Amino acid sequence: MDLYLDSADEPAWAELMPTGLFRGITTNPLLAQRAGLSYPDIDWTAIAARARELGAQELHAQVYGPVESYLNWATALYESGAKAGLATVVKIPLTPEAIRAVPAIKALGGPILLTAAYHPKQVFVAKALGVDFIAPYFGRMSEAGLPALEMIEQMQTIAAGQPRVLVASLRNADQMVALADRGLDCFTLSPDIARSLLSDPLTDGAAAAFDAAAAGQRLK
Known part of the structure; x- marks a missing residue:
């Protein structure tokens, strides 16, 4: 199973990446905005270096602006990853205009992720x-009234391992459990969901009892 931290917030990276849970970090313009960053002004060489320093093997970042600018932006992102010593993955939204930019970016030789998928039919595009x-986007699919579990299970079946289905837009760990029960094994998680994986009240209580016993105390 591969987990990715979905955030542009470097303090959250510093808190959660050292747990060793995450293969990498994913981000996009919305996440950058929430972190108080100007996406066009991000220094991707510095960001990639920081991600690598914290243990990331991959950094996924999304194209933006005019489609004509995607190729140069992707080239620069791949170069930033190479300098930092990690894989950089170019995220491209599944719109008709953006899809047409994929072949030229693919020719650069770096990994590509097609994002904002809402329907199993879009897997055919990714495979082709x-x-x-x-x-x-699991959470957004559910909130739009779509049968998200069934549709993502269909995506997984159609993909058959290529491309990898990386589930995004999760709202809680229970959704992750339900998806894993259907064979999904690649998720991007918000910092809040990541934190929820690290603790459980009953586990915390058991650990406290162990410590108390070791100290010669008895818990009621």
Whole structure:
């Protein structure tokens, strides 16, 4: 199973990446905005170096602006990853205009993720283009009234391992459990969901009892 931390907030990276849970970090313009960053002004060489320093093997970042600018932006992102010593993955939204930019970016030789997937039919696009990942938005699908569990299970069946289905937009760990029960094994998690994986009240209580016993105390 591969987990990715979905955040542009470096303090959250510093808190959660050292747990060793995460293969990498994913981000996009919305996450950057929430972290108080100007996406066009991000220094990706510095960001990639920081991610690598914290143990990331991959950094996923999303294209933005005019489609004509995607190729140069992707080239720069791949170069930033190479300098930092980690894989950088170019995220491209599944819109008609953006899809047309995929072949030229694929020719650069770096990994690609198609993002904002909402329907199993979009897996055919990802397979035909030979990209590495497709990211369905589970939470947003559910909130739009779609049968998200069934649709993502169909995506997994159609993909058959290529591309990898990386589930995004999760709202809680229970959704992750339900998806894993259907064979999904690649998730991007918000810092809050990541924190929820690290603790459980009953586990915390058991650990406290162990410590108390070791200290010669008895808990009621």
